[in-house]
Amino acid sequence: MSITRTRLHDPRRRQDKQELDGANVKIVSLPFEPAEPKPAVEPRIETPLPKVAEVYWALVLGTRDYLHKNGMSDAVIGLSGGIDSSLTCCIAVDALGREHVTGVAMPGPYSSQHSLEDAETLARNLGIRFLVIPITGVFEAFLRALSEVFRGLPPDVTEENLQARIRGTILMALSNKFGWLVLTTGNKSEGSTGYCTLYGDTAGGFAVLKDVYKTLVYELAAYVNEKAGREIIPRRVFEKPPSAELRPGQVDQEKLPPYPLLDAILQAYVEEDRSVADIVAMGYDEATVRKVAWMVDSSEYKRRQFAPGPKITHRAFGKDRRLPITNRFREWEGK
Amino acid sequence: MRTLRVALAQINATVGDIEGNARKIAEGIERAKEVRADVVAFPELAVTGYPPEDLLLKPHFIALNKEAVNELAKLVPKSLVAVIGFVDEDNGDIFNAAAVLHDGKIAAVYHKHYLPNYGVFDEFRYFQRGNEGVVLALNDVRVGITICEDIWYPGGPARVEALLGDAHLLLNISSSPYHMGKLVWRERMLGVRANDNLAAVAYVNLVGGQDELVFDGASLIVNERGKLSPAQNNLPKIFWSPTLTL
Numbered sequence: 001m002s003i004t005r006t007r008l009h010d011p012r013r014r015q016d017k018q019e020l021d022g023a024n025v026k027i028v029s030l031p032f033e034p035a036e037p038k039p040a041v042e043p044r045i046e047t048p049l050p051k052v053a054e055v056y057w058a059l060v061l062g063t064r065d066y067l068h069k070n071g072m073s074d075a076v077i078g079l080s081g082g083i084d085s086s087l088t089c090c091i092a093v094d095a096l097g098r099e100h101v102t103g104v105a106m107p108g109p110y111s112s113q114h115s116l117e118d119a120e121t122l123a124r125n126l127g128i129r130f131l132v133i134p135i136t137g138v139f140e141a142f143l144r145a146l147s148e149v150f151r152g153l154p155p156d157v158t159e160e161n162l163q164a165r166i167r168g169t170i171l172m173a174l175s176n177k178f179g180w181l182v183l184t185t186g187n188k189s190e191g192s193t194g195y196c197t198l199y200g201d202t203a204g205g206f207a208v209l210k211d212v213y214k215t216l217v218y219e220l221a222a223y224v225n226e227k228a229g230r231e232i233i234p235r236r237v238f239e240k241p242p243s244a245e246l247r248p249g250q251v252d253q254e255k256l257p258p259y260p261l262l263d264a265i266l267q268a269y270v271e272e273d274r275s276v277a278d279i280v281a282m283g284y285d286e287a288t289v290r291k292v293a294w295m296v297d298s299s300e301y302k303r304r305q306f307a308p309g310p311k312i313t314h315r316a317f318g319k320d321r322r323l324p325i326t327n328r329f330r331e332w333e334g335k
Numbered sequence: 336m337r338t339l340r341v342a343l344a345q346i347n348a349t350v351g352d353i354e355g356n357a358r359k360i361a362e363g364i365e366r367a368k369e370v371r372a373d374v375v376a377f378p379e380l381a382v383t384g385y386p387p388e389d390l391l392l393k394p395h396f397i398a399l400n401k402e403a404v405n406e407l408a409k410l411v412p413k414s415l416v417a418v419i420g421f422v423d424e425d426n427g428d429i430f431n432a433a434a435v436l437h438d439g440k441i442a443a444v445y446h447k448h449y450l451p452n453y454g455v456f457d458e459f460r461y462f463q464r465g466n467e468g469v470v471l472a473l474n475d476v477r478v479g480i481t482i483c484e485d486i487w488y489p490g491g492p493a494r495v496e497a498l499l500g501d502a503h504l505l506l507n508i509s510s511s512p513y514h515m516g517k518l519v520w521r522e523r524m525l526g527v528r529a530n531d532n533l534a535a536v537a538y539v540n541l542v543g544g545q546d547e548l549v550f551d552g553a554s555l556i557v558n559e560r561g562k563l564s565p566a567q568n569n570l571p572k573i574f575w576s577p578t579l580t581l
Binding site for chain 2: 003013033038066069310319
């Protein structure tokens, strides 16, 4: 049916028209002479991609355009053998082409053997350039330089962050020397809670997974293997407990709630601006919710110093979610 | 029978690259001529890229963008209408605008009514709002023009254009950034808008990355029942609708 006929049959239009007094519309008549006859064109309707694929290709497009539109062609990624750096590397390869991506393993004193193996396997599966630059010697040199002033103090997060910062410095050196942009590998769960090292793993030019929660990282990584029809990211990377490997036996879950729980709380607190009380009422443990809220609020200063990265949720950090760093509104403190 | 062939040129513009963007627009106009489209539409602020942020505070930037539109007008014959997003300037105000190019001239200019200032948007920081709908009469077909946010309002200018301007087709040019689930939400909204106004809706969206934003394209056409017509996906290509019956 033509629009005119539909309109004659539908009384809403006549009713509604009466209610538009005072609205302005200008009719512009153009001396239009259509070109005839019209050649045939192919009609098409694209099927929307499933959610995970849609996010994946949005990340690829965002990464590619960030580099190319700023006149860069190559990227470098620190490969830890973990899920985040593995996924970041796959996105970089789809965005830039494998000949434009370099993976760097930087084993340290607490790195496990499987980390180096998994990084190497990934690089081989992707066909990218792969470098191994051990950091243990550099780390020891730092400790020697600081030994006098640190005398008698037990090792703590200082020594952990030092390793992350050595890796950041090495990646930036490669960036300077070869013109490769450093892609950081932190995800939204880490960025939300501040579970990351400023000038360490956050050092770099573009944060590909900045707006991607850890649970979604796993789904995206599974999509990488699924779309390739083979194992690009080794199975072991999916199975091992996430760890920064900055001290013996360290795992993420010592400091963070399990990721499915953490991500659900973050979704409510960060994206939906729910109160601590509301989130507890949703059925989450109060101490956990308070702790997560505290971690989010007290790491705003870190997020302000992150590299930019593609927005894929309706509430990304940066322009989208603007909270003060200096902030005494502390719901997590209780009364 | 009223018919119209609409081309949706979902280009990947780059912020600040007025020359490069104008080249992509010129290429789109050429391809529209090849398929004998009646109307070709380009995204919101296609000339400057989106969002241009504080480049909008540089008068010489605005001047270059206007020059580019004047040059592009020369490429548009009598058999084609090109609708292009640019920054208009009038009496010290700037507007998020759509230029209607036809027969070598700027035949009309539409100013965006609803300026988003939430989330990642800062349009009130720069732009004055428009207050007049624009409906193009192309022989027996009427096409109402709106820009991005305008179409998200049920009672906005699109409604005025459909009811008072008798527009058969509501053409919306957008630069709408991606987030998870937005494509489905947007498609549903456009279907509702079409059905409520008993008008077809043609929607062209920017594609590509700009700093932290990713524009997903996903341009589409729905008929007055809200049913999807052959559309395009989120790749930086130019696609063509078949001739619409209105």
